[in-house]
Amino acid sequence: MEYLDYLENKSIYVIRESYARFKNMALLWSMGKDSTTLLHLCMKAFMGKIPFPVIHIDTGFKFPEMYEFRDRTARRLGLDLIVAENRLAKYRGMGPNKAGASKLECCNALKTESLQQIVAKLKIQSLLVGIRRDEHGIRAKERYFSARDESFKWNYTDQTAEPWDYYRSLERDGTHFRVHPILHMTEADIWRYISREKLEVIDLYFAKGGKRYRSIGCAPCCEPVESSASTIYEIILEIESSKTAERAGRAQDKEDAYTMQKLRSLGYM
Amino acid sequence: MPTTLIGLDGVPYGLITSYAEKGYLPNIASLIARGEIVQMESTIPDVSSTAWSSVITGANPGEHGVFGFFDIDRQTGRLCFPQFSDIHVSPFWEGKKAAAINIPQTYPARIENGLMVSGFVSPTVEKAVSPAGWLEKVRELDYRIDVDSSLAQESMEKFLDDLYAVLDSRMRLFRETRDAEKWDIYYFVFTGTDRINHFLFDAWDDESSEYHKPFVDYYRKVDECVGEILSTLKPEEKIYIHSDHGFCPLEKEFYVNRWLVEKGYLEFATDSPALITDMSPSSKAFSLDPGRIYINAKDRFPNGSVGTGDREKIKAEITEKIMRLESDSVCPVARVADGCEVFWGPVSSRGPDLVFLGRRGIDIKSLVAVDGLFGKRIFRGMHTQDDAFLIAGQKENLPSPFHVSRIASLVV
Numbered sequence: 001m002e003y004l005d006y007l008e009n010k011s012i013y014v015i016r017e018s019y020a021r022f023k024n025m026a027l028l029w030s031m032g033k034d035s036t037t038l039l040h041l042c043m044k045a046f047m048g049k050i051p052f053p054v055i056h057i058d059t060g061f062k063f064p065e066m067y068e069f070r071d072r073t074a075r076r077l078g079l080d081l082i083v084a085e086n087r088l089a090k091y092r093g094m095g096p097n098k099a100g101a102s103k104l105e106c107c108n109a110l111k112t113e114s115l116q117q118i119v120a121k122l123k124i125q126s127l128l129v130g131i132r133r134d135e136h137g138i139r140a141k142e143r144y145f146s147a148r149d150e151s152f153k154w155n156y157t158d159q160t161a162e163p164w165d166y167y168r169s170l171e172r173d174g175t176h177f178r179v180h181p182i183l184h185m186t187e188a189d190i191w192r193y194i195s196r197e198k199l200e201v202i203d204l205y206f207a208k209g210g211k212r213y214r215s216i217g218c219a220p221c222c223e224p225v226e227s228s229a230s231t232i233y234e235i236i237l238e239i240e241s242s243k244t245a246e247r248a249g250r251a252q253d254k255e256d257a258y259t260m261q262k263l264r265s266l267g268y269m
Numbered sequence: 270m271p272t273t274l275i276g277l278d279g280v281p282y283g284l285i286t287s288y289a290e291k292g293y294l295p296n297i298a299s300l301i302a303r304g305e306i307v308q309m310e311s312t313i314p315d316v317s318s319t320a321w322s323s324v325i326t327g328a329n330p331g332e333h334g335v336f337g338f339f340d341i342d343r344q345t346g347r348l349c350f351p352q353f354s355d356i357h358v359s360p361f362w363e364g365k366k367a368a369a370i371n372i373p374q375t376y377p378a379r380i381e382n383g384l385m386v387s388g389f390v391s392p393t394v395e396k397a398v399s400p401a402g403w404l405e406k407v408r409e410l411d412y413r414i415d416v417d418s419s420l421a422q423e424s425m426e427k428f429l430d431d432l433y434a435v436l437d438s439r440m441r442l443f444r445e446t447r448d449a450e451k452w453d454i455y456y457f458v459f460t461g462t463d464r465i466n467h468f469l470f471d472a473w474d475d476e477s478s479e480y481h482k483p484f485v486d487y488y489r490k491v492d493e494c495v496g497e498i499l500s501t502l503k504p505e506e507k508i509y510i511h512s513d514h515g516f517c518p519l520e521k522e523f524y525v526n527r528w529l530v531e532k533g534y535l536e537f538a539t540d541s542p543a544l545i546t547d548m549s550p551s552s553k554a555f556s557l558d559p560g561r562i563y564i565n566a567k568d569r570f571p572n573g574s575v576g577t578g579d580r581e582k583i584k585a586e587i588t589e590k591i592m593r594l595e596s597d598s599v600c601p602v603a604r605v606a607d608g609c610e611v612f613w614g615p616v617s618s619r620g621p622d623l624v625f626l627g628r629r630g631i632d633i634k635s636l637v638a639v640d641g642l643f644g645k646r647i648f649r650g651m652h653t654q655d656d657a658f659l660i661a662g663q664k665e666n667l668p669s670p671f672h673v674s675r676i677a678s679l680v681v
C-alpha cells in the first residue's frame with residue numbers, strides 16, 4: 001500500500017470509529033491546511049456527505065481570505081457549517097490589541113470560551129480536531145493526549161480497544177472527547193496529501209515577496225516566515241530540508257539546506 | 270597547444286551517435302567526421318560529483334576523495350557535502366591560463382590564473398565566481414547556474430522553459446568570456462542535458478512519446494550552442510567534447526536502505542526516518558547515493574557499531590545476500606564492486622566498503638522515507654557507469670573504451 005493511502009486509511013478509521021461510538025460528533029474547522037485536510041478525510045469517510053456539523057470558531061480577526069474560502073467551500077460541499085463566536089467578549093472589546101489583555105487572554109476569551117459555549121449548546125460528545133503529532137508550541141500546553149509515541153505504532157486493520165484510546169482524549173475535558181484523526185501525519189505528509197488529492201488551500205501558504213505563512217489563524221497574531229516556496233512541492237522540500245537541518249543541528253547552514261534541496265529535486269538522498 | 274573542452278553532462282554515447290546519424294546534431298556530427306568518437310567509462314560510483322572530480326584531476330576517487338554529493342562526517346556523524354576545496358588533487362589547468370565554467374563539484378570557485386564559474390551544486394553566486402572581479406559581470410548577464418529541477422514536479426512545460434532560459438543565460442556567459450583573455454584552456458560545460466535526461470530519458474528514442482519532440486528539440490538547441498562555440502575555434506586549437514557518465518531509461522528504483530533494514534543491518538531511531546542520519550547507532554551498514562554501502566565501523570564513524578574484525582565478514586554477507594535478491598526473477602544489482610579493489614590512493618579508506626551497480630533500468634537509491642523495496646517516482650532516466658562518450662575534434666586514435674580519468678592526460 002502506498003504511504004499516503006496508509007495514512008488516509010488510518011485517519012478514516014478513526015473518524016468512522018468515533019462516529020460509531022459517540023452521539024453528537026462535530027468537526028472543528030479553522031480553514032487551515034490541517035483541518036481542511038481533515039474535512040476532506042471526513043468527506044471521504046462518509047462518501048461525500050458529512051453527517052455532522054462543522055464548527056468554525058470565529059474570533060473576528062481572521063484573514064479576509066479565510067472567510068471567503070470558508071463560505072465558498074461550505075457551499076460547495078454542502079456543509080452544516082456553524083460559526084461560533086463569543087459575542088459577549090467581543091462586546092467587551094476583547095482583541096489582540098486590547099490594552100491590558102495578553103494574547104493568551106484574547107485566545108482564551110475568543111476561542112476557548114466560544115468553543116465551550118458551542119459544545120454545551122449542541123451537547124457535543126466528541127469533537128474532531130486536526131492536530132498533528134509534530135506540532136508544538138501552543139498545542140503543547142493543551143495536553144489532551146498521552147501515549148503519543150505509541151499511538152502511531154498500531155495497525156488499523158488489527159484493531160483492539162486500547163490503541164483506540166490513544167486517539168481520543170484521556171481527559172474528558174468536562175463534557176466531550178477530543179479525537180485527533182490526523183495525529184500521525186507530519187507537516188510534510190499533509191502537504192503531500194494535499195498535493196495528491198488536489199485540495200484547495202488558502203493562498204497565504206505560498207510565498208509572495210520572499211515570505212509565506214506556515215500556519216494561519218488570526219491575522220494580527222500570524223507572522224509570515226522567510227521563504228521562496230511558491231508551490232506545494234517547494235514547500236515540501238523546504239520543510240524537509242529545514243527539518244533535516246534542525247535534526248542535524250545546523251539550521252544556520254543555509255548552504256547545506258540549499259544543496260540538499262537541489263540534490264533531492266534530482267532524486268538523491 | 271591551447272585546448273577547448275566542452276562538457277555535455279550525462280549524455281550517453283548511444284544517444285550522441287544515434288542523433289548525429291539522424292541529422293539532429295549537425296555540428297557535433299561534423300566534428301566527429303573531422304576527428305573521432307569513442308565510448309567512455311565513468312567512475313564507480315557513476316555520479317557527477319565523483320566523475321567530474323576524476324575528469325579534472327585525472328585521479329581515482331581514492332586519490333581525489335570525492336565519492337558522492339554527500340557523506341557522513343567522520344567527526345560529527347552528520348551529513349556533509351564535499352566541496353571543491355575537498356578535492357585532494359589539483360585540477361589539470363593549474364599553472365595555465367584557464368576558464369572553467371559550470372563544471373560540477375567546483376563550488377566554491379577558486380582559480381589562480383583565469384576564471385572559474387562553479388557548477389552544480391552552487392548555493393550562492395557570490396562564492397561561485399573567481400576571481401571576484403567577475404562577479405558583477407556574471408550578475409549583469411543574469412546568469413543561471415542550474416535549472417530549477419523542482420519545476421518538473423509541477424509541470425514539464427515549466428521545467429522545459431526553464432531549461433531553455435538557463436541555456437540562454439549560459440550562452441551569454443560564453444560570449445562574454447570566450448575572448449576575454451587568451452586562454453590556454455577553455456572549459457565550458459552544459460548540464461541541462463543531464464537534467465532533461467533525469468525526467469524524460471524514456472522519450473529519447475520513443476517517437477510515440479509526447480516528450481520525444483521536446484526532448485530532441487532540446488538536444489538540437491544544445492548542438493546549436495556547441496556549433497557557436499566551435500565557430501570560435503582558432504586553427505591551432507585542440508577541441509574535445511565529452512560527457513561524464515552514461516544514461517538509460519529508468520524502470521524502477523531500488524531502495525537499498527530498506528533492503529538493509531529488512532536484512533537486519535540497518536535500524537532507524539524513529540518511525541518516520543527522513544534521512545540516513547536518523548539511523549540508530551546499533552546499525553551495521555547503511556547506504557548513500559548512488560549505491561555506496563558503508564559498514565558502520567567503530568573506527569570510522571562516531572556512531573559506529575562494527576568492530577574491525579567483523580567488517581570483512583559483514584561485507585561478504587551483504588554481497589552474498591544482495592546477489593540472491595530477485596525481483597521479476599532477476600537480481601536488481603548487476604555488480605557489487607569491492608571498495609578495496611576499485612579505489613586506490615591516499616584517501617581510499619574514506620570510500621564506501623562496497624558499491625552496488627544497478628542492473629540496466631534499476632536505479633539504486635538511498636532514500637529512506639519509503640515503504641517498499643521498489644518504487645518509481647517522477648524520474649525516467651538513470652546514470653550508467655558505461656556508455657559515456659568522448660569526441661576528439663582531431664584524429665588521435667583514442668583507445669576504446671576510454672576512461673573519464675584519462676581526459677586530463679589529453680590536455681596536459
Ligand SMILES: [Zn+2]
Pocket residue numbers: 279317463464467652
Ligand atoms: Zn544526473
